[in-house]
Amino acid sequence: MRKAFISPTKYVQGENELLNLGFYIKSFGESALVIGNPGDIERVQDKLDKTAERFGITLHLADFGGEATREEVNRLKKLAKEKGTDIIVGVGGGKAIDTSKTVANGHNLIVCPTIAATDAPTSHSAVLYTKDHHFDEYAYFIQSPSVVLMDTTVIAQAPARFLISGMGDALATYYEARATRRSNSNVNAGLPNGYHTGDTAPAKGTIASITLARACYETVIENGYNAKIACDNNVVTPALENIIEANTLLSGLGFESGGLAAAHAIYNGLTVLDGPHNYFHGEQVAFTTFVQLILENAPNDEVEALLDFNLSVGLPVSLADLDVVEVKYEEILKVAEKACIPEESIHAMPFEVTPESVAQAIIAADAIGRDYKKRKSVK
Numbered sequence: 001m002r003k004a005f006i007s008p009t010k011y012v013q014g015e016n017e018l019l020n021l022g023f024y025i026k027s028f029g030e031s032a033l034v035i036g037n038p039g040d041i042e043r044v045q046d047k048l049d050k051t052a053e054r055f056g057i058t059l060h061l062a063d064f065g066g067e068a069t070r071e072e073v074n075r076l077k078k079l080a081k082e083k084g085t086d087i088i089v090g091v092g093g094g095k096a097i098d099t100s101k102t103v104a105n106g107h108n109l110i111v112c113p114t115i116a117a118t119d120a121p122t123s124h125s126a127v128l129y130t131k132d133h134h135f136d137e138y139a140y141f142i143q144s145p146s147v148v149l150m151d152t153t154v155i156a157q158a159p160a161r162f163l164i165s166g167m168g169d170a171l172a173t174y175y176e177a178r179a180t181r182r183s184n185s186n187v188n189a190g191l192p193n194g195y196h197t198g199d200t201a202p203a204k205g206t207i208a209s210i211t212l213a214r215a216c217y218e219t220v221i222e223n224g225y226n227a228k229i230a231c232d233n234n235v236v237t238p239a240l241e242n243i244i245e246a247n248t249l250l251s252g253l254g255f256e257s258g259g260l261a262a263a264h265a266i267y268n269g270l271t272v273l274d275g276p277h278n279y280f281h282g283e284q285v286a287f288t289t290f291v292q293l294i295l296e297n298a299p300n301d302e303v304e305a306l307l308d309f310n311l312s313v314g315l316p317v318s319l320a321d322l323d324v325v326e327v328k329y330e331e332i333l334k335v336a337e338k339a340c341i342p343e344e345s346i347h348a349m350p351f352e353v354t355p356e357s358v359a360q361a362i363i364a365a366d367a368i369g370r371d372y373k374k375r376k377s378v379k
Protein backbone atom coordinates (compact mmCIF):
# COMPACT_ATOMS: atom_id res chain seq x y z
CA MET A 1 0.00 0.00 0.00
CA ARG A 2 1.35 3.43 -0.91
CA LYS A 3 1.59 5.83 2.05
CA ALA A 4 2.92 9.38 2.22
CA PHE A 5 3.84 12.02 4.77
CA ILE A 6 4.92 15.59 4.04
CA SER A 7 6.24 18.33 6.33
CA PRO A 8 8.38 21.47 6.37
CA THR A 9 12.12 20.86 6.65
CA LYS A 10 12.25 22.86 9.88
CA TYR A 11 9.68 24.15 12.36
CA VAL A 12 10.89 26.54 15.03
CA GLN A 13 8.93 28.56 17.59
CA GLY A 14 9.99 30.73 20.48
CA GLU A 15 9.79 34.13 22.13
CA ASN A 16 11.21 36.78 19.79
CA GLU A 17 12.24 34.02 17.37
CA LEU A 18 12.07 36.51 14.49
CA LEU A 19 15.40 37.84 15.72
CA ASN A 20 16.86 34.59 14.32
CA LEU A 21 15.26 34.98 10.88
CA GLY A 22 18.57 36.20 9.45
CA PHE A 23 20.25 32.96 10.52
CA TYR A 24 17.86 30.89 8.39
CA ILE A 25 18.11 33.28 5.44
CA LYS A 26 21.89 33.07 5.68
CA SER A 27 21.72 29.29 5.19
CA PHE A 28 20.35 29.97 1.68
CA GLY A 29 22.11 33.22 0.70
CA GLU A 30 22.68 36.89 1.43
CA SER A 31 19.30 38.51 0.81
CA ALA A 32 15.55 37.79 0.70
CA LEU A 33 12.29 39.20 -0.60
CA VAL A 34 9.89 39.77 2.31
CA ILE A 35 6.18 39.51 1.41
CA GLY A 36 3.66 40.85 3.91
CA ASN A 37 0.87 43.35 4.43
CA PRO A 38 2.29 46.76 5.40
CA GLY A 39 0.46 46.54 8.75
CA ASP A 40 1.95 43.15 9.57
CA ILE A 41 5.44 44.25 8.51
CA GLU A 42 5.10 47.28 10.75
CA ARG A 43 4.39 45.02 13.74
CA VAL A 44 7.69 43.21 13.23
CA GLN A 45 9.79 45.90 11.52
CA ASP A 46 12.05 46.40 14.50
CA LYS A 47 12.89 42.68 14.66
CA LEU A 48 13.47 42.54 10.89
CA ASP A 49 15.92 45.43 11.12
CA LYS A 50 17.74 43.86 14.05
CA THR A 51 18.08 40.39 12.49
CA ALA A 52 19.25 41.88 9.17
CA GLU A 53 21.95 43.81 10.95
CA ARG A 54 23.02 40.98 13.21
CA PHE A 55 23.38 38.42 10.41
CA GLY A 56 24.55 40.83 7.71
CA ILE A 57 21.76 40.14 5.24
CA THR A 58 19.63 42.40 3.05
CA LEU A 59 15.83 42.29 3.28
CA HIS A 60 13.89 43.65 0.30
CA LEU A 61 10.42 44.59 1.51
CA ALA A 62 7.69 43.96 -1.07
CA ASP A 63 4.47 45.73 -0.23
CA PHE A 64 1.92 42.94 -0.57
CA GLY A 65 -1.22 44.04 -2.40
CA GLY A 66 -3.56 42.14 -0.05
CA GLU A 67 -4.94 39.45 -2.36
CA ALA A 68 -3.30 36.16 -3.42
CA THR A 69 -3.77 36.55 -7.17
CA ARG A 70 -1.77 35.26 -10.13
CA GLU A 71 -1.03 38.89 -11.08
CA GLU A 72 0.40 39.63 -7.64
CA VAL A 73 2.47 36.44 -7.75
CA ASN A 74 3.92 37.42 -11.15
CA ARG A 75 4.68 40.94 -9.95
CA LEU A 76 6.52 39.62 -6.90
CA LYS A 77 8.42 37.02 -8.92
CA LYS A 78 9.67 39.83 -11.16
CA LEU A 79 10.60 41.91 -8.15
CA ALA A 80 12.61 39.03 -6.65
CA LYS A 81 14.49 38.68 -9.94
CA GLU A 82 15.19 42.41 -10.07
CA LYS A 83 16.56 42.27 -6.54
CA GLY A 84 18.68 39.26 -7.43
CA THR A 85 17.27 36.88 -4.81
CA ASP A 86 15.38 33.60 -4.91
CA ILE A 87 14.86 33.46 -1.15
CA ILE A 88 11.28 34.28 -0.17
CA VAL A 89 10.02 35.19 3.30
CA GLY A 90 6.26 35.29 3.93
CA VAL A 91 5.14 37.37 6.93
CA GLY A 92 1.58 37.68 8.25
CA GLY A 93 -1.66 35.76 7.78
CA GLY A 94 -3.15 33.40 5.21
CA LYS A 95 -3.07 35.39 1.99
CA ALA A 96 0.46 36.80 2.36
CA ILE A 97 1.72 33.33 3.18
CA ASP A 98 -0.14 31.67 0.30
CA THR A 99 1.28 34.31 -2.03
CA SER A 100 4.81 33.77 -0.73
CA LYS A 101 4.42 30.01 -1.20
CA THR A 102 3.37 30.51 -4.81
CA VAL A 103 6.20 32.97 -5.52
CA ALA A 104 8.74 30.54 -4.01
CA ASN A 105 7.14 27.60 -5.86
CA GLY A 106 8.53 25.02 -3.43
CA HIS A 107 12.06 26.37 -2.97
CA ASN A 108 13.90 28.48 -0.36
CA LEU A 109 10.79 29.59 1.48
CA ILE A 110 10.63 30.82 5.07
CA VAL A 111 7.15 31.34 6.47
CA CYS A 112 6.67 33.61 9.51
CA PRO A 113 3.01 33.68 10.60
CA THR A 114 2.08 36.60 12.85
CA ILE A 115 -1.12 34.81 13.97
CA ALA A 116 -2.01 31.15 14.64
CA ALA A 117 -5.46 31.23 13.05
CA THR A 118 -5.26 28.22 10.72
CA ASP A 119 -3.17 25.13 10.05
CA ALA A 120 -2.13 26.24 6.54
CA PRO A 121 1.45 27.56 7.14
CA THR A 122 3.17 24.14 7.13
CA SER A 123 1.40 22.82 4.02
CA HIS A 124 2.67 22.42 0.43
CA SER A 125 -0.41 24.06 -1.03
CA ALA A 126 -1.92 27.52 -1.43
CA VAL A 127 -5.27 28.99 -2.43
CA LEU A 128 -5.29 31.60 -5.18
CA TYR A 129 -8.07 34.15 -5.72
CA THR A 130 -9.15 36.44 -8.53
CA LYS A 131 -8.76 40.22 -8.23
CA ASP A 132 -12.40 40.50 -7.12
CA HIS A 133 -11.74 38.02 -4.29
CA HIS A 134 -13.34 34.90 -5.77
CA PHE A 135 -11.74 31.46 -5.55
CA ASP A 136 -9.40 30.85 -8.48
CA GLU A 137 -7.47 27.61 -7.92
CA TYR A 138 -5.49 25.43 -5.51
CA ALA A 139 -1.77 25.39 -6.15
CA TYR A 140 0.42 22.49 -5.01
CA PHE A 141 4.19 22.68 -4.71
CA ILE A 142 6.93 20.08 -4.78
CA GLN A 143 7.84 20.77 -1.14
CA SER A 144 6.48 22.33 2.04
CA PRO A 145 8.17 25.52 3.30
CA SER A 146 11.86 25.14 4.17
CA VAL A 147 11.34 26.86 7.53
CA VAL A 148 8.17 27.68 9.47
CA LEU A 149 9.13 30.26 12.09
CA MET A 150 6.66 31.12 14.86
CA ASP A 151 7.47 34.13 17.03
CA THR A 152 5.31 33.45 20.10
CA THR A 153 5.71 37.01 21.38
CA VAL A 154 4.22 38.40 18.17
CA ILE A 155 1.36 35.88 18.22
CA ALA A 156 0.56 36.63 21.88
CA GLN A 157 0.14 40.29 20.94
CA ALA A 158 -2.39 39.58 18.17
CA PRO A 159 -6.13 39.54 18.99
CA ALA A 160 -7.12 36.28 20.76
CA ARG A 161 -9.89 35.72 18.22
CA PHE A 162 -7.27 34.52 15.71
CA LEU A 163 -5.84 31.99 18.16
CA ILE A 164 -9.32 30.75 19.12
CA SER A 165 -10.24 30.35 15.48
CA GLY A 166 -7.05 28.32 14.99
CA MET A 167 -8.22 26.02 17.80
CA GLY A 168 -11.49 25.46 15.94
CA ASP A 169 -9.55 24.46 12.85
CA ALA A 170 -7.21 22.27 14.92
CA LEU A 171 -10.05 20.38 16.62
CA ALA A 172 -11.30 19.15 13.24
CA THR A 173 -7.97 17.51 12.44
CA TYR A 174 -8.20 14.37 14.56
CA TYR A 175 -11.83 13.62 13.68
CA GLU A 176 -11.17 14.02 9.98
CA ALA A 177 -7.94 11.99 10.05
CA ARG A 178 -9.75 9.27 12.02
CA ALA A 179 -12.57 9.11 9.47
CA THR A 180 -10.05 9.03 6.61
CA ARG A 181 -8.20 6.16 8.28
CA ARG A 182 -11.39 4.22 8.94
CA SER A 183 -12.42 4.50 5.30
CA ASN A 184 -8.88 3.91 4.00
CA SER A 185 -9.15 7.07 1.91
CA ASN A 186 -6.29 8.98 0.32
CA VAL A 187 -4.42 11.92 1.85
CA ASN A 188 -3.08 15.10 0.23
CA ALA A 189 0.52 14.26 1.09
CA GLY A 190 0.67 11.77 -1.76
CA LEU A 191 0.08 14.34 -4.45
CA PRO A 192 3.01 15.14 -6.70
CA ASN A 193 3.53 18.58 -8.19
CA GLY A 194 1.14 18.97 -11.09
CA TYR A 195 -1.78 17.41 -9.23
CA HIS A 196 -4.14 19.99 -10.70
CA THR A 197 -3.33 18.67 -14.17
CA GLY A 198 -4.99 15.43 -13.13
CA ASP A 199 -1.75 13.51 -12.58
CA THR A 200 -2.77 11.98 -9.26
CA ALA A 201 -0.91 9.38 -7.27
CA PRO A 202 -3.04 8.10 -4.40
CA ALA A 203 -1.47 7.52 -1.01
CA LYS A 204 -2.83 6.62 2.44
CA GLY A 205 -1.96 8.17 5.79
CA THR A 206 0.81 6.99 8.09
CA ILE A 207 0.98 6.07 11.79
CA ALA A 208 2.83 9.37 12.18
CA SER A 209 -0.05 11.47 10.86
CA ILE A 210 -2.82 9.90 12.95
CA THR A 211 -0.57 10.11 16.04
CA LEU A 212 0.07 13.81 15.46
CA ALA A 213 -3.65 14.39 14.87
CA ARG A 214 -4.51 12.70 18.17
CA ALA A 215 -1.85 14.75 20.00
CA CYS A 216 -3.34 17.86 18.39
CA TYR A 217 -6.78 17.07 19.81
CA GLU A 218 -5.48 16.31 23.31
CA THR A 219 -3.32 19.44 23.35
CA VAL A 220 -6.16 21.75 22.33
CA ILE A 221 -8.66 20.31 24.83
CA GLU A 222 -6.09 20.46 27.63
CA ASN A 223 -4.57 23.91 26.96
CA GLY A 224 -7.10 25.86 24.93
CA TYR A 225 -8.86 27.80 27.64
CA ASN A 226 -5.69 28.85 29.46
CA ALA A 227 -4.07 29.79 26.16
CA LYS A 228 -7.03 32.03 25.30
CA ILE A 229 -6.66 33.85 28.63
CA ALA A 230 -2.90 34.22 28.09
CA CYS A 231 -3.49 35.67 24.63
CA ASP A 232 -6.23 38.00 25.98
CA ASN A 233 -3.51 39.38 28.25
CA ASN A 234 -0.76 39.32 25.60
CA VAL A 235 1.51 37.04 27.60
CA VAL A 236 3.38 33.89 26.58
CA THR A 237 2.69 30.90 28.86
CA PRO A 238 3.38 27.18 28.35
CA ALA A 239 -0.35 26.72 27.51
CA LEU A 240 -0.15 29.37 24.80
CA GLU A 241 3.02 27.79 23.42
CA ASN A 242 1.29 24.41 23.31
CA ILE A 243 -1.69 25.87 21.44
CA ILE A 244 0.53 27.65 18.91
CA GLU A 245 2.21 24.30 18.24
CA ALA A 246 -1.12 22.45 18.06
CA ASN A 247 -2.80 25.01 15.78
CA THR A 248 0.16 25.20 13.42
CA LEU A 249 2.42 22.15 13.48
CA LEU A 250 0.27 19.31 14.82
CA SER A 251 -2.86 20.35 12.95
CA GLY A 252 -0.92 21.23 9.78
CA LEU A 253 0.82 17.88 9.53
CA GLY A 254 -2.27 16.09 10.78
CA PHE A 255 -4.59 17.42 8.10
CA GLU A 256 -2.22 17.28 5.15
CA SER A 257 -0.88 13.82 5.84
CA GLY A 258 -3.91 12.50 7.76
CA GLY A 259 -6.74 13.60 5.49
CA LEU A 260 -9.83 15.80 5.54
CA ALA A 261 -13.39 14.47 5.77
CA ALA A 262 -16.86 15.89 6.52
CA ALA A 263 -15.97 18.94 8.64
CA HIS A 264 -14.07 20.81 5.91
CA ALA A 265 -16.48 19.76 3.15
CA ILE A 266 -19.45 21.12 5.13
CA TYR A 267 -17.41 24.27 5.78
CA ASN A 268 -17.12 24.67 1.99
CA GLY A 269 -20.89 24.10 1.78
CA LEU A 270 -21.57 26.91 4.26
CA THR A 271 -20.36 29.43 1.67
CA VAL A 272 -23.85 29.30 0.08
CA LEU A 273 -25.26 30.99 3.23
CA ASP A 274 -24.82 34.70 3.98
CA GLY A 275 -24.47 34.61 7.77
CA PRO A 276 -21.19 32.72 8.18
CA HIS A 277 -19.26 35.11 5.87
CA ASN A 278 -18.38 37.33 8.81
CA TYR A 279 -16.74 34.45 10.65
CA PHE A 280 -13.20 33.12 10.32
CA HIS A 281 -12.42 29.75 8.76
CA GLY A 282 -11.73 28.07 12.11
CA GLU A 283 -14.87 29.50 13.71
CA GLN A 284 -17.02 27.94 11.01
CA VAL A 285 -15.04 24.68 11.15
CA ALA A 286 -15.71 24.53 14.91
CA PHE A 287 -19.40 24.13 14.11
CA THR A 288 -18.95 21.82 11.10
CA THR A 289 -16.74 19.53 13.18
CA PHE A 290 -19.66 19.19 15.57
CA VAL A 291 -21.88 18.38 12.57
CA GLN A 292 -19.44 15.63 11.55
CA LEU A 293 -19.72 14.09 15.02
CA ILE A 294 -23.52 14.06 14.73
CA LEU A 295 -23.31 12.63 11.19
CA GLU A 296 -21.12 9.76 12.41
CA ASN A 297 -23.09 9.36 15.64
CA ALA A 298 -19.95 9.78 17.76
CA PRO A 299 -20.18 8.80 21.46
CA ASN A 300 -21.95 11.36 23.67
CA ASP A 301 -18.90 12.08 25.80
CA GLU A 302 -16.99 13.00 22.66
CA VAL A 303 -19.77 15.32 21.52
CA GLU A 304 -20.07 16.91 24.94
CA ALA A 305 -16.30 17.39 25.25
CA LEU A 306 -16.35 19.31 21.98
CA LEU A 307 -19.38 21.43 22.96
CA ASP A 308 -17.95 22.18 26.41
CA PHE A 309 -14.70 23.24 24.83
CA ASN A 310 -16.32 25.45 22.20
CA LEU A 311 -18.45 27.16 24.85
CA SER A 312 -15.42 27.68 27.13
CA VAL A 313 -13.48 29.63 24.50
CA GLY A 314 -16.44 31.20 22.70
CA LEU A 315 -16.48 29.07 19.52
CA PRO A 316 -19.81 28.44 17.75
CA VAL A 317 -22.02 25.48 18.70
CA SER A 318 -25.00 26.35 16.50
CA LEU A 319 -25.93 28.06 13.24
CA ALA A 320 -27.28 30.98 15.27
CA ASP A 321 -23.72 31.49 16.53
CA LEU A 322 -22.75 31.98 12.85
CA ASP A 323 -25.54 34.52 12.28
CA VAL A 324 -27.83 32.03 10.53
CA VAL A 325 -31.01 32.93 12.38
CA GLU A 326 -33.66 31.27 10.27
CA VAL A 327 -32.87 27.66 9.46
CA LYS A 328 -34.78 26.48 6.39
CA TYR A 329 -34.46 22.89 5.22
CA GLU A 330 -34.20 23.88 1.52
CA GLU A 331 -31.27 26.20 2.25
CA ILE A 332 -29.52 23.67 4.45
CA LEU A 333 -29.97 21.10 1.68
CA LYS A 334 -28.10 23.47 -0.66
CA VAL A 335 -25.25 23.62 1.86
CA ALA A 336 -25.25 19.82 2.02
CA GLU A 337 -25.39 19.44 -1.76
CA LYS A 338 -22.29 21.63 -2.11
CA ALA A 339 -20.59 19.61 0.64
CA CYS A 340 -21.34 16.38 -1.22
CA ILE A 341 -20.05 17.17 -4.73
CA PRO A 342 -17.95 14.22 -5.97
CA GLU A 343 -14.52 15.86 -5.42
CA GLU A 344 -15.28 16.80 -1.79
CA SER A 345 -13.46 15.29 1.19
CA ILE A 346 -16.80 14.29 2.75
CA HIS A 347 -16.57 11.04 0.78
CA ALA A 348 -13.68 10.08 3.06
CA MET A 349 -16.29 9.33 5.73
CA PRO A 350 -16.40 5.57 6.41
CA PHE A 351 -20.03 5.24 5.25
CA GLU A 352 -22.15 6.56 2.42
CA VAL A 353 -23.18 10.19 2.78
CA THR A 354 -25.96 11.90 0.84
CA PRO A 355 -27.04 15.55 0.72
CA GLU A 356 -30.14 14.51 2.68
CA SER A 357 -28.21 12.78 5.48
CA VAL A 358 -25.83 15.76 5.75
CA ALA A 359 -28.68 18.29 5.79
CA GLN A 360 -30.38 16.39 8.58
CA ALA A 361 -27.13 16.18 10.56
CA ILE A 362 -26.67 19.97 10.22
CA ILE A 363 -30.22 20.62 11.46
CA ALA A 364 -29.84 18.15 14.32
CA ALA A 365 -26.44 19.57 15.35
CA ASP A 366 -27.82 23.10 15.30
CA ALA A 367 -30.73 22.11 17.55
CA ILE A 368 -28.54 20.06 19.92
CA GLY A 369 -26.04 22.92 20.13
CA ARG A 370 -28.72 25.49 20.96
CA ASP A 371 -30.27 23.22 23.55
CA TYR A 372 -26.90 22.36 25.10
CA LYS A 373 -26.00 26.02 25.38
CA LYS A 374 -29.32 26.74 27.10
CA ARG A 375 -28.84 23.84 29.52
CA LYS A 376 -25.37 25.12 30.39
CA SER A 377 -27.04 28.56 30.68
CA VAL A 378 -24.31 30.27 28.72
CA LYS A 379 -25.48 33.62 27.45
Ligand SMILES: [Zn+2]
Pocket (backbone or CB within 6 Å): 118, 119, 169, 264, 281, 285
Ligand atom coordinates in the same frame (compact mmCIF):
# COMPACT_ATOMS: atom_id res chain seq x y z
ZN1 LIG B 1 -8.96 24.21 7.99
